[in-house]
Amino acid sequence: MQHITHGPQDPESCIEIPKAYGVMGLTLDGKNYFRNNLKLVSQFSGIDEMTIISDPEKNIMAYAKAYTSVLDLMNIKGNDPSQHVQALVALSELPFDGDLQNDYALNTQMYSVFSFLNNKEYSAAYDFPEYNLDLSLIFGEANYKVLSSPTVIITKSSIKNTKGESYQKSSSSSQIFSTNYGPAIWNPTSCNYSSRNGTAVSAVTIHTVQGNYAGCISWFKNCSAQVSAHYVVRSSDGQITQMVLESNKAWHVGNHNPYTIGIEHEGYINNAAWYTNAMYGSSANLVKDICLSGYGIAPTTCYNGPSCNGGSSSCLISTSYRIKGHQQYSNQAHTDPGINWNWPLYYCLINNCGPGPVATPP
Known part of the structure; x- marks a missing residue:
């Protein structure tokens, strides 16, 4: 619950990572590396940036409105979360530039979302439906083995788990989405x-x-x-x-x-x-x-x-x-x-x- 209020007065990270604001963890200034998804959410929702930062309820509602707009824009129908990967990627702050490591980071973020949805304790606590999503189908069997591993070894040219199984660039990465405008x-x-x-x-x-x-x-x-x-x-x-x-x-x-x-x-x-x-x-x-x-x-x-x-x-x-x-x-x-x-x-x-x-x- 510590993320409900997160204003511009908060101190900088010791590693100078861009600030994430509010419950939805939105980025206003990506320092020319992360995407400024708070601005994108503001555009799609019609809710101004400072309100999104200062008001927890508006922070959530703005993202929900933007998410609905992106689903419509991408012609994504239905309530199956596994079909929503492209919309989640479009609204992420993480870059998708064709780089293997950034592709892994982006899919690690997606993995955390779907793992959360699969957790029955969270489903009961937060009153959302019980899902039984097949993460190996969403991410591919090979990448699922790496994403779900407790230990991952990342080098300049490869990403592997301790069994030597390799992560490969995914179909939900930079080949699909615009680097200038997320929904494109x-x-x-x-x-x-x-x-x-x-x-x-x-x-x-x-x-x-x-x-x-x-x-x-x-x-x-x-x-x-x-x-x-x-x-x-x-x-x-x-x-x-x-x-x-x-x-x-x-x-x-x-x-x-x-x-x-x-x-x-x-x-x-x-x-x-x-x-x-x-x-x-x-x-x-x-x-x-x-x-x-x-x-x-x-x-x-x-x-x-x-x-x-x-x-x-x-x-x-x-x-x-x-x-x-x-x-x-x-x-x-x-x-x-x-x-x-x-x-x-x-x-x-x-x-x-x-x-x-x-x-x-x-």
């Missing part, structure tokens, strides 16, 4: 991007695919296409796939590529039905995360005026708007996201604004 699927293209050459990210570009989600993902992997975006968002449920790291330059908005992050949205500009609430909400949560990633992009610099039909000759707007459509940048013939994109709604989703007029950027 990581499905990188091997081409159609380049270095930013030191140019800082300072804007976000909103696109419409003029096609479907799967086709867009496939097209960005076609090295003859000479086009890409960092993220692609699905219409039906808001699922997000990341294809280019934010640190790299995707090819989506011509001479503005060096400083922008591009987000493609499934659909067609002349059919508003593609722009679903699920898509708007998911895309807005992604933009919130980008705004909190240290680029200096304020959420209030999202365009919030009427939609436009045409390219930049008709739709060009001030450079003070840092979150805007492809058609609103200079020297653009493309017309997306077009006349049916609801900018005031998108602005309010990004800024959590209530009823009434929305502000314009300075």
Whole structure:
């Protein structure tokens, strides 16, 4: 129960590990190594960061709301905890970077969660259902033997128990998830991007695919296409796939590529039905995360005026708007996201604004 109150006044760890706040142990400042999952939970729940830190009840409720949102985003159905591994990984503070040791650390965390759920004493004490989860199926027989071992030997190149049985990188590691945005699927293209050459990210570009989600993902992997975006968002449920790291330059908005992050949205500009609430909400949560990633992009610099039909000759707007459509940048013939994109709604989703007029950027 000592974790119920855990405020910023608590002393630093002697090993300087990032602080974990509240009952859910959420990280606000991962020191550029752990993921800032408290910020992610705040975005998904709509509960501000300091309330999550200071109020134990809100700390739990915020995580629960975020967890439900991630389950929906990943199209995970049912109450079987063994099917929820991807959601738990997405909301973890631990990095998933393809490193064997970090993969082991992440799955050790997952193992502790499922072991807790399997404990009948805890089930009775905390009034949750009695589970009988087969951990060898969840983690794989070989990895289960290492995860459940009382002694594990970790070296630079291997992780083994005292019987010499080895841990292998899992399918729930960095191959699946985005390193920039936890809920996104990581499905990188091997081409159609380049270095930013030191140019800082300072804007976000909103696109419409003029096609479907799967086709867009496939097209960005076609090295003859000479086009890409960092993220692609699905219409039906808001699922997000990341294809280019934010640190790299995707090819989506011509001479503005060096400083922008591009987000493609499934659909067609002349059919508003593609722009679903699920898509708007998911895309807005992604933009919130980008705004909190240290680029200096304020959420209030999202365009919030009427939609436009045409390219930049008709739709060009001030450079003070840092979150805007492809058609609103200079020297653009493309017309997306077009006349049916609801900018005031998108602005309010990004800024959590209530009823009434929305502000314009300075």
